[in-house]
Amino acid sequence: MKFSKKATLGLLFSLTLIVAGCGQKSASDANTSSTGAGNTVPVESEVAKLNVQVSFYPMYEFTKNVAGDLADVHTIVPAGMEPHDWEPTPQDIASIEKADVLVYNGAGMESWIDQVTGSLSNASLIQVEASKGINLLEGGEHDHHQEDSETTEHDHDHEHANEATTEAHDHDHADEATAEEHDHDHDAEAEAEAEAEAEAEAGHDHDHGGLDPHVWLSPALAVKEVRNIEAGLAQAAPEHAEQFKQNADAYIAQLESLDQDFKAAVTDSKRKDFITQHAAFGYLAKEYGLQQVPIAGLSPEQEPSAAQMASVIDFAKEHQVKTIFFETLVSSKVSETIASEVGAKTAVLNPIEGLTEEEIAAGMDYISVMRQNLEALKLALNE
Structure with a gap:
């Protein structure tokens, strides 16, 4: 907020x-x-x-x-x-x-x-x-492909910092080393400020406490x-x-029946990963041994960075993903952009954060929407 x-x-x-x-x-x-007369009965x-x-x-x-x-x-x-x-x-x-x-x-x-x-x-x-x-x-705990990317970038930065430290210690004159360390500290501060600005622009989910x-x-x-x-x-x-x-x-008997149907659907599926518009399906993925690959973070209003978009596109191409999921209540533009880039189609995977007027008029409810999600996932996991 x-x-x-x-x-x-x-x-x-x-x-x-x-x-x-x-x-x-x-x-x-x-x-x-x-x-009417000040008395009650x-x-x-x-x-x-x-x-x-x-x-x-x-x-x-x-x-x-x-x-x-x-x-x-x-x-x-x-x-x-x-x-x-x-x-x-x-x-x-x-x-x-x-x-x-x-x-x-x-x-x-x-x-x-x-x-x-x-x-x-x-x-x-x-x-x-x-x-x-x-x-x-935790937010991102279930997003393995992004974690790997972040780890690689962190290791690269760490190696770069070690190289810079070694170079500083190799200087013969103390005044030159001091000057270089001062410049390094200044550069580190500038880099930290740039990273903080980039993090804010990326729309990380601080409002949800992670x-x-x-x-x-x-x-x-x-x-x-x-x-x-x-x-x-x-x-x-x-x-x-x-x-x-x-x-x-x-x-609960209805929910347990739904749970069993999800388990049966993913047992023999060809693939275990799916790309979705925002990171809403982490618990579902964890429960049924799937991998959610979200385009953006926990909030559907979060705009993915160029790096996030590129990472998802690379993943889709490498794993030959044929369906990019979007959701109701928010714009599908980002999902459509990635689908167009990789030659995939789009489909709805509904996080059920609210029903539309059309869904209400059609008599939809949690169980029926989740069964629609199940059918959509079955198709995507077996392409």
């Missing part, structure tokens, strides 16, 4: 809390009605539903399947919006303030979460970090997220804990 965005978000909190406080009702208020009502706010689409899908009819589940990030760098509005924060439960992925996906939750006055709000307890990947948040794209890890959500809902409404468990069990 950029500093200016943080500052703007911070300025909204005071007004938001006032709005939230004015609009908040107690449970007793919700179960009474006014007679009890109102017979059905089982009170939990008010659950969730950060973005996968959290909605998982939560809704666990909650069933026992909660009203509302997604904070609107449909069709890319959630990585999205900012909540004052109305969103007010809605969170009034909620019983807040469900979010964590692992740096919701860059606003700490600042927002730290400003809330709702002490009874139950916060569920769905990725809690999952072994998280962690890969895309755990939901592994069906096996999605199971763990569902269990965390079940526990949070049971804490909020312990009287419905058994129903939440039954709902979670039924949904």
Whole structure:
């Protein structure tokens, strides 16, 4: 998150809390009605539903399947919006303030979460970090071809530095050595500044703390997220804990079936690598013994450097990759450029960070989109 965005978000909190406080009702208020004369009478009502706010689409899908009819589940990030760098509005924060439960992925996906939750006055709000307890990947941990490239460049720089040091020690006069060392230090400082500028321009994922948040794209890890959500809902409404468990069990059975289908699909595939637009599929790749080769980093808005583009093009040519994957919600231009360069086609591999209006209208959900991803991967891995 950029500093200016943080500052703007911070300025909204005071007004938001006032709005939230004015609009908040107690449970007793919700179960009474006014007679018009300042008196209230009890109102017979059905089982009170939990008010659950969730950060973005996968959290909605998982939560809704666990909650069933026992909660009203509302997604904070609107449909069709890319959630990585999205900012909540004052109305969103007010809605969170009034909620019983807040469900979010964590692992740096919701860059606003700490600042927002730290400003809330709702002490009874139950916060569920769905990725809690999952072994998280560092950004780039699963990107082997880039790591090899970076290692080679580092070794080259190290050898160059050793040569320069040896040369400095070979000088006969101390004043000449001192002058050269001074020049070397000056050059090193300039080089460090240039590297820092290049790193900033390359758009490294500092906003996500270096962690890969895309755990939901592994069906096996999605199971763990569902269990965390079940526990949070049971804490909020312990009287419905058994129903939440039954709902979670039924949904997890679908996730486990999906997991088995992914395992079967990659067992005998011709290749194990695939190129995708941004590094969203590291957990899926690790789970099923595949290698993700991302064009850019963890954020889909990150623009790859010329060196990154060249590295992916070289990889595609060397390994005869026939499909370059792009995704919904962001431009496919970069993937199309690489595909054109290497004579490959493009196809969708959906990170399911949000559904488009068209997908919603077609009745798509997490399971059906993941099955589309599975079919797309099967084709690409067997070309």
